C-alpha cells in the first residue's frame with residue numbers, strides 16, 4: 396500500500412490535538428520501552444490509532460494492526476499507516492466476517508509480545524485458535540467495557556493465559572472518553588446520517604452507563620426530551636434524578652423519535668419493540684457489538700428495504716407502511732457514520748493504554764494471569780500532563796493538609 400496524502404494529512408491534524416501522546420513519543424524514543432517487542436493491536440483504524448502506533452514504534456516496538464470492527468476502518472488511514480516503518484496493517488472497510496477474522500489471524504502471524512484489543516476479538520482468537528503463541532505474550536490491554544466483560548468471564552474459567560489491564564477501569568477513560576468523546580461522536584453520527592433537528596424530539600437511550608448517560612446529557616443539551624431504559628435500579632434512579640424519564644423499552648418504543656442503544660448487551664430492541672415504533676423512527680447503536688438492535692427481525696418484518704437513503708442510513712418499510720431508519724447497519728454509529736472519538740479524548744485514552752503496556756513490561760512476569768485494574772498513578776499522570784498542555788494549574792497539598800489527611804487522630 397502506498398501512503399495516502401489525505402490519510403497523512405488527517406493523521407497530522409489528529410496529532411495536533413494529541414499533545415500527551417506527543418510527550419510520550421519523545422520520552423519513549425529516549426527510553427525505548429518496547430525495544431524488540433511486537434504489539435498486536437485490534438483497534439478502530441482511525442487517525443488517532445495511527446498516532447498511538449507512532450508512540451509504540453518510537454519506543455522501539457513493531458505494530459501489527461487489524462480493525463476492531465468490520466466497518467470502522469478508514470481506508471485512507473490504513474494506507475497512510477501501512478507506509479510507516481514498523482507498522483503493518485491488515486484492515487479494510489466493509490469486510491465480511493470471514494475476512495475480518497482472517498485479518499486478526501494475519502496480525503497474530505508474527506508472534507506478539509503484547510496485545511492491545513478493543514472488544515476482545517483478538518484476545519479471544521489468540522486464546523481459542525493460536526494457543527501456541529500464548530507463552531510468548533507478556534500481557535495485554537483491553538479498551539472497552541464489552542471486551543472487559545468477556546475477559547472477566549475467561550479469567551473466571553481459568554482460560555486467560557496472561558495479565559490484561561482493563562483500560563475501562565481507568566478514570567480517565569470512563570470520565571473523558573466515554574463521558575465526552577463517545578457521546579459527542581454518537582450525536583455527530585446521528586446528525587451526519589440524518590441531518591435531523593434533535594430539539595423537541597424524543598430520544599430513547601438504552602443503558603445509563605458512562606456512555607448512555609453522556610449520550611442522554613448531550614441529546615438533552617440539544618433540546619431533546621430523553622427517555623432512559625435500564626435494568627439496573629441504581630443507574631435508572633440516577634437517570635431519573637438527572638431529570639430524564641425512565642421506563643421499560645416496551646413503553647418507550649411508541650414514544651421515541653430516535654433510539655440509541657448503549658448497553659453492551661443483546662436484544663435490547665426486538666421485534667416486539669419495532670412493532671410499536673412510530674413512522675420515521677431512527678435507530679442507532681453505540682454499543683460495541685451489533686447485537687443490541689435485532690436487525691434480522693427488522694429485515695424480516697420489512698416489505699421493502701431502501702439502502703443508503705442517506706450515507707449510513709437504510710430505510711425499512713414495514714408491511715403496515717411505517718418506515719424505520721437504521722443507521723450504520725446497527726453497528727457503532729459514531730465510528731461508521733462519524734469519525735469516532737475526537738483526537739483530544741483519544742489522546743488521554745491511548746496515553747493511558749500506552750503507559751499501561753510499558754508498565755506491564757516493567758513487571759517482568761511478576762503479574763499473574765487475570766484482568767487487572769489500571770495501575771495506580773497512570774490516570775493522575777495523564778491528567779497532570781493534559782492540564783499542563785492546556786495551561787491549567789492546580790493546588791498542591793500543604794504539609795499541614797497532608798498530615799491532617801493522613802491522621803486518624805484529628806476530629807471535631
Ligand SMILES: NC(=O)c1ccc[n+]([C@@H]2O[C@H](COP(=O)([O-])OP(=O)(O)OC[C@H]3O[C@@H](n4cnc5c(N)ncnc54)[C@H](O)[C@@H]3O)[C@@H](O)[C@H]2O)c1
Pocket residue numbers: 539540541542573577601602603604605606607624625626627630657658659660662663681682683684727728729730736
Ligand atoms: N461507540 C463507542 O465509541 C464506545 C465507546 C466506549 C464504550 N462503548 C460500548 O458501549 C457499551 C456501553 O458502555 P458503558 O461503558 O456505558 O458500559 P456499562 O456496562 O458501564 O453500562 C451499560 C449499562 O447498560 C445497562 N443495560 C444492560 N442491559 C440492558 C438492557 N437490556 N436494557 C437497558 N439497559 C441495559 C446496564 O445496566 C448498564 O448500566 C459497551 O458495549 C461498550 O463497549 C462504545
